[in-house]
Amino acid sequence: MTAANLLLIVMVGGLTAYALLAGADFGGGVWDLLARGRDAADQRRLISASLGPVWEANHVWLIFVLVALFSGFSAAFGVIGSTLALPLLAALVGIVLRGSAYVYRAYGGGAAGPDHLWGHVFAVASTITPFALGVTGAALATGDLSEGDPARPFTNPFGLVCGLFAVTVTAFLAAVYLCRDAAASPATEHLVPGLRRRALGGALAAGTLAAVLLPLLWSHAPVVAHRFGEGSVPFAVASAAGGIAALVLLWRRRFTAARLAAGLAVAGVLWGGAAAQYPDLVVGRATVASSAAPEPNLVALLIAIAAGMAVIVPSTVLLFRLFARPDHSTD
């Protein structure tokens, strides 16, 4: 195993963490946007409370992956920067607005405009980011890029469906996670049926979109599709199994287990895609070999990452354990 490959595996791990943790935070924003009816206010409250302590830490996984990319595979980052500017800028606008709107609503007390206004900004921004990141990811697989035409990634059908798929997946994850949060406290138990319906619907929608994506992958990203057929089938099977298990577990109201199954379903898609992408980073433009930094730098990077993870992983576990249970003293 070369240092470059090891770094790639670590990056896919970081991306998985980002998708499963921050993805659900964005998905919460999607449900905030779609909240209707008399429970809407309660739903928004639950979503906001579930984000509070963790969203910033979850967000850092993206920075981790990004920094690993430009440190380890600088040339690929150069290509991405000069061809994918538009979707990345869209994702950034979403990230900036989502984060700011969240704290402005939470701490502003109406000083800078009504809270519901910031709530809408939060919700819309939360939807933009996964869409834009989905389009970006798809463009890496299709290689349908051009320095002179920044809007190109948004014209690719596979890219657009990927963006939609990313939004659906984050919404699905969020609904599954929220089911357990809501069920854990009598104050929010009445939200469970609605969230469960949303989680089931999200699972079906994500499954349908995945079925649409497969033929599109073959027609728009033949290089990756070929490798997908050769090596990614086990991941796809794991993902499908996770999705079906999540459906069954949601149906039987086993919400904790459903979280794990949903996580497996999403992780399977990512891993399958990553395996099929290898050894390209940007199809047709940058490969692992062409863009890897010198070996000693990669080794130093890996050592730094190992040392950093030794601090971060236990701290993250501590954070999630601390806020795993709802706060009963508020009842």
Place this chain on the structure above:
Amino acid sequence: MTAGAVVLASGSTNLARGQTAFSLAFHICFAVFGVGLPWLLLYTEGRWIRTGDPVWLALTRKWSRAFAVLFAVGAVSGTVLSFEFGLLWPAFMARYGGVLGLSFTLEGFAFFAEAIFLGMYLYGWRRLSPRAHWLTLWPIAIAGTLSTLFIITANAWMNVPGHVREVGGKVVSAEPLAPFLSPAAPVQVVHMLLAALMCTGGVVAGIYAVGLLRGRRDDYHHRGLRVGLTVVLACAPLQLVSGDLAARVVGARQPLKLAAMEGLFRTRSSAPLSIGGFYDEASGTVRYGIELPKLLSLLEGFHTDHRITGLDAAPPADRPNALLVHSAFTVMVGLGTALIALAALVAIVMFRRRRRGQRPLLPTGRLWLWAAVATGPASMLAMLAGWEVTEGGRQPWIVYGRMRVADAVTAGGPGIGWTFAGTVTLYLGLATALVLILRRMATGGPDPDARDGRRSPEAPVPASVGPGGAR
């Protein structure tokens, strides 16, 4: 290249520079609080735990709420920066991303730790014992300080690069620790950390001084002023020492930057120190400034015969903009000097009041309070001016002596203008909203729930979320 293409290229370079400068300046105005505030909170919350005095708790609660908002905006604007390096300077990142990798990776982890423990701190008031809650501040404070250290090493390497071998424009080998080995790193790190503490202390002092000026002459405002003012005024003289060390590294490693800072055109010994004034490019002199003969040579080389490189040592295309750099340097040094003078005056007055047995020691007359109000904007402005000196003085290089800014920029021309305009609009909108929110927080006095003594306070549950709301 046709003339039109040259104009377009230089236009897009300037836009990319403007965009980078603007987003960096925006980010750092928030980042300084991420570095400084946790140390202040460690003090105030520590005092609360030891004394049970509700005023300390009230200060802690207020600052932690402000911290939550400032940190979030700092975090998202920092994310923009890490993307921007690739979006605006793809050639720079493609060539040197690997060299700077360790700095950015470690900075990422420090930021990670800060975000994780901040989550515990902000939302853990009721889930943690007061002592455990206070302890979560330590990793926040340490990580915030370390993230400054790591990111500044990257900038230091861009200013004084070394420990890499390049063949034909490609890095063939780089020592992983290269950014940490840059001679500029230690002085720049110390200078920025002190600046972050000064900005935090100054703004805190300023807010409470405004409260006192409005007649809220209570314990809460007095103590808030005292903590903030102590930090900014204690750091000011130290900043002079660290700035002096930094200038000596600049003189040795980036002589043209020093020449631009001082507005020195002709290479010479017995070089004078120019204070204030404007650098006039046509005549190569500083106009309307005060010139202290031989002092620059003395400061840099401890000898009046010490030879100082002037701007004339390089062809015009390789010189930084001396008008800009000298003016920024003047602003930074002028404000720094004023803060040191204020520190000295306050120290003298406090010493005299103590001998006379007067309390409080800190003078709180109207003039003194106005001076305290000014320490906040003065520190922030000096910090921004200092960055203009560092970055403007490096021009026309993005990596000093190795890569020009013009060679690092992205090829896409017309889109950059729109991006820049969008960034400015978005950031100004967010900043306006933030100022309104912070003003509300500042004028609200202590939070009502923070007044009832030793009891662990309620979690700072967001107003629209929590039961009953915070307000």
